[in-house]
Amino acid sequence: MDLSDPTRAVMPTLDGPVLAVLATAGRPLTVGQVAAEVARGSEIGVRRSLARLVEQGTVRATLMGRNRVHELNRDHVAAQVAVLLAGLRLDLWERFRSELRSWKIPPLYAAVFGSAARGDGGVDSDIDLLVVHQVFPGEKRPKSVRSDIRTQVADAAGAVTLSAADRDAEKRWESQLADLHDRVERWTGNPLQIVDLSFYEWRHPPKEYQPLLSDVRRDGVELVKARGLKIWTTTGPADG
Secondary structure, eight states, X not given: OXXXXXXXXXXXXXXXXXXXXXXXXXXXXXXXHHHHHSSSOOHHHHHHHHHHHHHHTSEEEEEETTEEEEEEOTTSTTHHHHHHHHTHHHHHHHXXXXXXXXXXXXXXXXXXXXXHHHTOOOTTOOEEEEEEEOBOTTOOOOTTSOOOHHHHHHHHHHOOXXXXXXXXXXXXXXXXXXXXXXXXXXXXXXXXXXXXXXXXXXXXXXXXXXXXXXXHHHHOEEEEEOGXXXXXXXXXXXXX
């Protein structure tokens, strides 16, 4: 799927992005205004697309002062298609949320980042996902983390530790990730790339993770976040 313009998945012509813009506009738009909002295409192409859609009755064209403006005809039997096209990206994020919330071992945090989150990826782009897992049985706090009492207390409060009796927790977590890889490729046709961090790596990110976490903080689409995580601060740039 073209992550910059998901309408290409079902409608390769300009009609797709034009309808998507009109479905979310909430007001009549001129040709120039539609052209400024569409993910692709020239103003001439948008003008031709609008003419086709007006001819089909999907779009209404009226005069407003000296300007000819266009709006989606929401009474048209095909209007719902335009609404669906406009919501494809949001529907994808909701699928992620629904899937992640159904996991037996849920993530503490998950967010899509990179080109998929920014909306500037192409049909061959990966979908990048950051997940933060709970502390597995036997997982130790890294020695590199400073050991002052404030940090220890904060880590102890935040480290949601899986039951020691759940010895297969890590395997089940990895199985969930593998299954998500397959699901996302079926949903979109795009490969999924997962960055899987431990709670401690999230709380105390090594230098090599800091650019990635800055990217997540700046552009990420948050999918799930454990309630307590909102009040825990990380020692790096991530928003914890």
